[in-house]
Amino acid sequence: MNDRLRTSLGTSLRPLLRWETGLALVVVVIGIAGASVSSEFFTSNNIFNLGLSYGEIAIMTLPMTLIVISGEIDLSVASILGMSSALLGYLWARHWPMLGIFVLLAVVGLAAGAINGLLITRLGLPSLAVTIGTLAVYRGIATILLGPNTVANFPTAYTNLGVNAVPFTGNDITYSTAIFIVLAIVFGVVLHATPFGRSVYAMGASTEAAQFAGIRVKRIKTVLFMTSGLVCALAGVLLTFRLNTAVQNNGLGLELYVVAIVLLGGVSIFGGKGSIIGVVLGVLAFAGIQNALFLTNFNQEAAGIVTGALLLLSVFGRNAASFSSRLRAWLPAGRRGRGPDSPVGEPPPTAITPT
């Protein structure tokens, strides 16, 4: 009876203890704090600006979520964005029709992702190293294309997409926000409600087990990287139109922000765990904090301190209890009377402890 009560309590309470729930609370707290430090926080003008500032980053977090859950990482996202932006400028300056450019950018994005995916899955190279390499290569292509030049004479019809609101939504929703919302729903459904999504979790939890279960791990991972390439090319177009500028260093360094948000959203760096709703909350928390600090005239660039702290919280929050006991055991005080190489915190050499 008692046990049954406890299990039923456990099952009903467990969802409340999930990382996403905590993160939702954090978002609420940020909202309240933001509203109390500045009356502008919840105005539609500010929400619109939030969408402008973080739209492209937010869009790139979605394919990254799937890639990290599958057990890989893609550090080349911001370089694909930059390459797409540079190519857009390069071709526009050479009088290509805009539609033709869009088609080519989609192909280039897919190809960039395919190169990542094939190097990782077919040659068996670690994604961390491969995408650091392609980060340099794709950014290098952007710099080769544009050099020190800037292309800024895009037609107003297109740059309006970057700075105007979507019609019939009041003045709140930018095109990038709208695209993020649509893509978040699509990615959420694919990840959480299709066999494809389940297999992404499966390969993240154990590649071998997934392979034995008949999941085409290599093909799916390649598809994920290609999706990422395509989405990042789109983000590059949005960024270019928003700034009305194509330069070789557009979006430089954004990859680490994208990874930070995904991890903040509760996705495990080892793969197999995470959710789209968590990452969406991560985006809100990240953008909310940066924005609240901006409205309080805190040095905007130093806002990284708060992002970093949240990131630490996201990894430590989950194993706080075991951390404090290990820290106690590991600190020098516990070393008394022991040999120099047998700290208390480590299991004795002969003990075989599953970890």
Add this chain to the structure above:
Amino acid sequence: MSTTVVSRSERPPAPAGTGTRRLTERVFRIRESGIIVVLAVFVAVTASIQPRFLNITNIQFILVNTTVFALLALGETMVVISRNYDLSVGSVLGLSAYLSASLFGQHHGIPIVVVFLTGLGIGLACGMLNGIMVAAGRVPSLVVTLATLYIFRGIDILIVGGKEVVANSLPAAFLNIPKATVFGIPDLAIAIAVVIAIGAYYLRSFRSGRELYAMGSNPEAARLAGIAVGRRVFMAFTVSGAIAGVAGVLWAAQYGTIDSTAGTGYELQVISAVVVGGVAIFGGSGSAVGAALGALLLNTISSALYVLGISPFWDQAIWGFLLLLAIALDRFISVRLTAALRVRGARHE
């Protein structure tokens, strides 16, 4: 029956062990000489097109430019060998560069040694913070150092604000550190080469150095073998931080002008140099000398492109391509090595 026993006792398993080690060491040496060959080819081709490349001033320039990266690569090598990553090196460098160099403006006539010790201290503190979180928290170092990358840089930005340290606030003796030479070789390059040699010797021959390799090749086995994994990880991060701190002071001496962007983006460049130098990205193999050669190669390429009049905009694409080539090559070597070791192991059964 008895003959088998005799032949086994005549050939105890020890030679198998040393043979294995000899083979792996030879492969490492081949891998390192591979970088030297690539480097030599690059220098030869560039020099044949543009002899000015072998100009003593240009060589000195390349060597001095490499020192900061080679130092950072040494610290990163220790961390990567143990299957961890330190992404915060660029931010630590920036923090240390500004704080230490600004001492000259605040306290006139402060000894240069004190400034270097300050940089070392800042780096140590940052490295220990990383180390304690990774070791005691047992959380992935990629996440921890990604977070401290932002935190250290944020602290730097808060301290610096819009200010900057300018070269004429720095004493001439400090700015001359990268310029001094012995027989045409920059003093700084010699000093760094010695430091790297010590680091390489430590990793190759000391017990705690070998333990880093053990942890990198199989963390679980290393723990079960009684290696103090936590303490070794802590040590690796502390050393990496301390080195980044000193590199920050050298960076300040080299550039003279320091604002809050010093060292931005260095983390990925340093990891590239380490990987091009033959350190496996998932730990367990590679050497400090290789990593330093990797840093030298990347810097030489930049300089060669410049001398050849090729736009520096080609730089990044080329080193990215080189990195991809290096990891593909390493993969190929490790597959072949594993096969060779299996054959050897079978022969000694």
